[in-house]
Amino acid sequence: MIRTLALTLLLAGAAASAEAQDMLIKGGPIYTGVDAAPTAEAVLVRDGRIAWVGKLADQPAVPTEIPTIDLKGAALFPGFTDGHAHLDGIGWRELTLNLEGSVSLADAMARLTAWAAAHPEGPIAGRGWIETRWPEARFLTAADLDAAAPGRVVLLGRADGHAVVASTPALAAAGIDASTVAPAGGEILKGPDGKPTGLLVDAADQLVTSLTPQADPAALREAYRAGFRVEASYGWTGVHFMSAPWEDIPLLEDMAADGEAPLRIYNSITPEGAAELIAGGPRSVADGRIITRAIKYYADGALGSRGAALFEPYADRPDTTGLMQITEQEIVPLYQAALKGGIQIATHAIGDRGNASVAEWYQQALAGVAPSERPNGADVRWRIEHAQILRPTDYHWFRDLPIIASMQPSHAIGDLYFAPARLGDARLDGAYAWRSLVDLGVIVVGGSDAPVERGAPLIEFYAAVARADLEGHQGPDWRPNEAVDRATALKMFTLWPAWASFREAELGTIEVGKRADLTAFNVDLMTAPVADIPKGHATLTVVDGVVVYRKD
Structure with missing residues (x-):
């Protein structure tokens, strides 16, 4: 998806540096988030803020030079904000090995092998694996990584971000062995032989952070x-x-x-x-x-x-x-x-x-x-x-x-x-x-x-x-x-x-005077069958009156 949207997103990046754009938005249901007036038919944006919101019959005169954005049936909402995310990790997911959606341990390791072949130099970093639905039903180990990418320094974070598995070369580079004591708040998982399995939980991942490529x-x-x-x-x-x-x-x-x-x-x-x-x-x-x-x-x-x-x-x-x-x-x-x-x-x-x-x-x-x-x-x-x-x-x-x-x-x-x-x-x-x-x-x-x-x-x-x-x-x-x-x-x-x-x-509802942060989806979240909601996509993202993303 990221590749197919490259041109749109490049233009979005350019728009981010532009001045706020005046616009009239209509052509789909509008949900204001205001309890006393929850719906509207049109929104006028001037100088990056909401200048008017209401019914088309009450729309004020709009200068002809102000462009109209036709929602084409998409539903408009106050700008959606992710209240807890890791922006750096989201970006690194695009640039490193992504194990999200791997259906088995074998699948995850096949992805690692392919990545190692395509990237023959340097350490390998990635994340996104989770064993809870794998048929193997177990954590990854250093032995798994060693077999999939022999001789390589490999660090693969579990999906929750609270555990990382390290390959044997990575453990050696970090000086982790059977005698290593985990830092407070962390755990180094060990096998029956007393040697580290490769899985480092919570604070123990600090022992290998110097090996990651994120320092450039x-x-x-x-x-x-x-x-x-x-x-x-x-x-x-x-x-x-x-x-x-x-x-x-x-x-x-x-x-x-x-x-x-x-x-x-x-x-x-x-x-x-x-x-x-x-x-x-x-x-x-x-x-x-x-x-x-x-x-x-x-x-x-x-x-x-x-x-x-x-x-x-x-x-x-x-x-x-x-x-x-x-x-x-x-x-x-x-x-x-x-x-x-x-x-x-x-x-x-x-x-x-x-x-x-x-x-x-x-x-x-x-x-x-x-x-x-x-x-x-x-x-x-x-x-x-x-x-x-x-x-x-x-x-x-x-x-x-x-x-x-x-x-x-x-x-x-x-x-x-x-x-x-x-x-x-x-x-x-x-x-x-x-x-x-x-x-x-x-x-x-x-x-x-x-x-x-x-x-x-x-x-x-x-x-x-x-x-x-x-x-x-x-x-x-x-x-x-x-x-x-x-x-x-x-x-x-x-x-x-x-x-x-x-x-x-300033934010959170579509009201006169607030900043023009707006999100439109091709699915009406307030009326569509619940099962249809995750099948939709964003059609318009506006921040401070600037269109930063658009897809019809």
Whole structure:
């Protein structure tokens, strides 16, 4: 798909550096996201903002030089924002070995062999494999990689981003052997002989990061260009970039200044930049195109690799309860420093123990810094990223503190094949509990976690309202009551991400005076059969009144 859209996306990149375009958009259903006036027939954009929205019968006189965009039946919405994604990883997925969709271990290794033949020099990096639906039903090992790409340094990340398998040459280059001790919050899997199998879980992947090819500045810029192209083609107008590398922020800001950032990026940075960001305060360039005002921390790991921290042992591996990545003594002072610096906090938490711990730490930090000492007063808008497995008795934290629940509906598509085995049935009561949190009045921000997932907004919207995989399979007892209605799903990807980034006054709905960020799809998300939603595609992506992607 990326190749066939090359010309359109090249033009989109050029448009990103242009001045805002005036336009009249009509010819399809328009959903404003405004409860009091949810639909319209036309939208007028002037100078990058919404100048008028309403019925055709009430349309004001429009100068003849203003072009009309005919939706041709496509449905227009406020700009869709991915509330949790990794822009660098999305770009690298386009430039490295992509194992997404591999149907077996053998298939994945055949792809590796082909890639190694086509790229005979240098280390091989890739990601996207997941064993839960493979007939072999096991993790990859160094031996698998060695057989597929003999003698090569190979690093292949699991789809969830919380485990990487390294080849024997990679392990040797990193100095990892039977005596190597995993860093805190990580695990080096070992076989019966005591030797590493090649799988490095969570923090243990730090041992091999120096071997990856991502350090080349020119390649890094190209990866971001690729990420922007893909996201624009999907219909995203903005991305909440989680774990944005602190050292990459100047590059993104330069790209925005050079007209190479067609989408709106809200950065939540890696912890190594925390002190500098807190000291300098929130950053914004190119009229808010790139904003950096949050720090992303990790409380635990992922469910699939059994790194998510649980109160009780894993049902399918009773010797472990997962991995915490940080302690109360370490994190609470960091949270309090962010409060005093006016910096938002986003913390990754997947397991029930991870989520409960973060909520308690948030409470301690907030209690220790009076609102008068905070630039944002009481309006801090702290987030938990994923909030995936909760005890129902802990829902109240999200309402009472409050905490934004930043959740990715597509995780409930892939995870339904292994979460019951990992958790047992009882703990599914608090799993992917979108509806329960919304009913409590919690802001639930929808995201994709791409490249962990494909990252398409239509898949995410479908997952939120169907709570089933793309074939319609839901599985027994997958808590269908936690699906949300379509109006709520629309807020999850429009208004609520705007609120979570402190921009609800400018973004998230189609209203006069707001910025002209708009997304059109060839499927009407509000009326089409649910099964048809993920079969559609974006037809128009507009950011600040500039068409950054168009496909009829």
